[in-house]
Amino acid sequence: MHTIVIAGGGAGGLELATRLGDSLGRNGRARIILIDRSPTHFWKPLLHTVASGKRDPLMHEVAYSAQAAEHGFQFVCGEVLSVDRTRRTVSIGPFRSDDGQEILPARSLRYDKLVLAFGAVTNFFNISGAAEHAMTLDSVWQAELFRKRFLANCMHASSRRLAGASEGTIVNIVIVGGGATGVELAAELSHTVRTLAKYNVHTLDPDHDVRVSIVERGELLLPHLNPRLSRRAARYLRSLGVEVCTSTTVARVDADAVLDTNGTRHAADITLWAAGVEGPAVCTTLGLPMNRIRQIIVNAALQTPDDDSVYAIGDCSNYICPVKGAAVPPRAQVAHQQAMYLAEVLAKQPGTRSPDFQYRDYGSLVSLGPFAAVGSLLGAAPGREMLVGGVTARVLYALMYQKHVMALHGFIRMAAQTVVHWLRSKVSPSVKLH
Ligand SMILES: Cc1cc2nc3c(=O)[nH]c(=O)nc-3n(C[C@H](O)[C@H](O)[C@H](O)COP(=O)(O)OP(=O)(O)OC[C@H]3O[C@@H](n4cnc5c(N)ncnc54)[C@H](O)[C@@H]3O)c2cc1C
Structure with a gap:
């Protein structure tokens, strides 16, 4: 049977698998297989709410196996390690439990059509110390780790204050990157600190003892928005007590501070890096053309130019919108539109001509x-x-x-x-x- 493999079940991949399962998988017209390294899906744009403790990920995750059973596709759990395009196979690493035990062995899967939907990972831009010392928000696990560290820092500083200590009684959080992720997290954190104080989880003064700063290289926060909105967001954040440092470029990240190119040291108990994304390392194993941030280049049919049996959607792909003459941004909106487009194209009989993908910016x-x-x-x-x-x-x-x-x-x-x-x-x- 014709087999369509979708590698990555995020904002784009899971919507595509669901649609194709409904249209082709259920009635046996094709075999639809979704591969993801995690057994559950969580919508990535909400990760900042997990990091701030606002949202319990368990209440919002989707079990891939359940979605697969309900929508006529097959789910395979494991990390895609490489793709052999000559033999049309995908190699999947073993799936291990939290304590490292092998639950499922390494496997390989054959495909007729392959859709790459791996998403993106944090780009540290080779800034010294960033990968070693900064936290990231690429997954639920990382968001939970940030939340626990933030909580632990507040409780620790609070207990030192109660014990009369003069040092270690302030919590400094530095967020590098004033895009949507950095801004959304900073705003949520300032509410979280107040709520934690209300429940006596700590006894710190939310206005003075927990300092959240955003360090942004550009002149404005949220550079993708209208400058009026960027200024409005900065004013709102300042009213919440967030320090906004624009036109500030990070030179180095240490274990306890972020240093900028002007020589200023921003004390940091936790540094969160949210300054950009790049394609994951697996993209480099495919032998397909990529841009300089490892995104796979696709044409107007979302196919890779060198191999028309391989498609790429979402953050791991690079599609140049002919209307704007620029690459579409790494956003859930794009991943969704590309998934809907491919769901229609791949459901058609082979050989049927399809219109080009057209991105509509809402x-x-x-x-x-x-x-x-x-x-x-x-x-x-x-x-x-x-x-x-x-x-x-x-x-x-x-x-x-x-x-x-x-x-x-x-x-x-x-x-x-x-x-x-x-x-x-x-x-x-x-x-x-x-
Ligand atoms: C905090 C935050 C806030 C955001 N806010 C917004 C917003 O407000 N609006 C907006 O439009 N966008 C927002 N985004 C961006 C948005 O989340 C992404 O653009 C979108 O999720 C991309 O979808 P995707 O399908 O390409 O990848 P993802 O949703 O990232 O999914 C990728 C999937 O691939 C899996 N995977 C990766 N590598 C492998 C592998 N080797 N093997 C198997 N599986 C693999 C992952 O487990 C994951 O399930 C935000 C992002 C973040 C981090």
């Missing part, structure tokens, strides 16, 4: 904590941009996730889940306390 929204967001909406009128902020933008931002849930489970289940999460938020603390 704008961008950035959360500023539980009560605000900023963003711009495009597409209402050609060439016009509508700037939004405050609660309206926050509601629109929340709808982005609902749209993803709806793509996976349909409207009724999305609505039911939303009600369950809302009820849960009424009976439990608004952040994780332990």
Whole structure:
């Protein structure tokens, strides 16, 4: 049977597997196989809420096996290590338990069509000490690690203060990168600190004893947004007590500080690196053309130019939008549109001509904590941009996730889940306390 293998079950890959499973897999027209190194899916744009303790990942993850059973595709758990394009096989490493025991052996899978949807990883731009000392937000595991370290630092500083110590009583968090990830995390953290104080998890003064700073190389935060919105976001963050250091380039990261090129030392108990992404290392094993940040180059059909049986979507791909003359950004919106496009193209009979992929930019929204967001909406009128902020933008931002849930489970289940999460938020603390 014709076999379509999708490598990576993130924002793009899981939506694609679900659609193709429904259209081809269920009725036996093709075998759809999704491979992911994790047994569960979590929507990446929400990782900052896991890092701040606002969201319990267990309540929002999707078990790939359950999704596969419901939507007519097959799920294979394991890390894709390499692809042999001559023999059309994908090599998958063994799947191990947390204590290192091998649960599933190394395997290889044959494909007729392969869709690469590996996402991206943090790019440290070879800054000295960054990879060794900075934390990242590439996975649920890393977000949870950040949350636990943040909590431990607050509790430790609080106990030293109670013991009358003069040093180690302030918590310094430095976020490198003033894009959406850095801004969203900084805003959430300032709310988390206050909530933790309310529950006496620490006795620090949220306004003075926990210092969150953003270090950004450019003149403005959120460079992809209208400058008015960038300034508005910076003002809002400052009102929450976040220190915003723009036009500041990081030269080195130490275990306890970030040093900038002006020689200023930013004390850091935790450094979080959110300054850019690159394709994962596995992209280099494919022998396919890549750009300088290891993203696989694709044409207007999202196929790799050297091998029309291999496609790439989402953050691991490099597609130049002919209208803008620039690469589409690494965003969930792009991964979603590319998944929907391929779901239609791959469901057609072989040999049927398909239109080119066309990216439509609907704008961008950035959360500023539980009560605000900023963003711009495009597409209402050609060439016009509508700037939004405050609660309206926050509601629109929340709808982005609902749209993803709806793509996976349909409207009724999305609505039911939303009600369950809302009820849960009424009976439990608004952040994780332990
Ligand atoms: C904190 C944060 C906030 C964000 N906010 C927004 C936002 O507000 N709006 C927006 O549009 N975008 C946002 N993004 C970006 C968005 O998350 C990504 O653009 C989107 O998730 C890309 O989708 P993808 O399918 O390409 O990859 P991902 O969603 O990253 O999925 C990749 C999948 O591949 C799997 N994988 C990777 N390597 C392998 C391997 N070798 N073998 C097997 N499986 C593998 C991973 O486990 C993962 O499941 C944000 C990102 C972050 C980190």
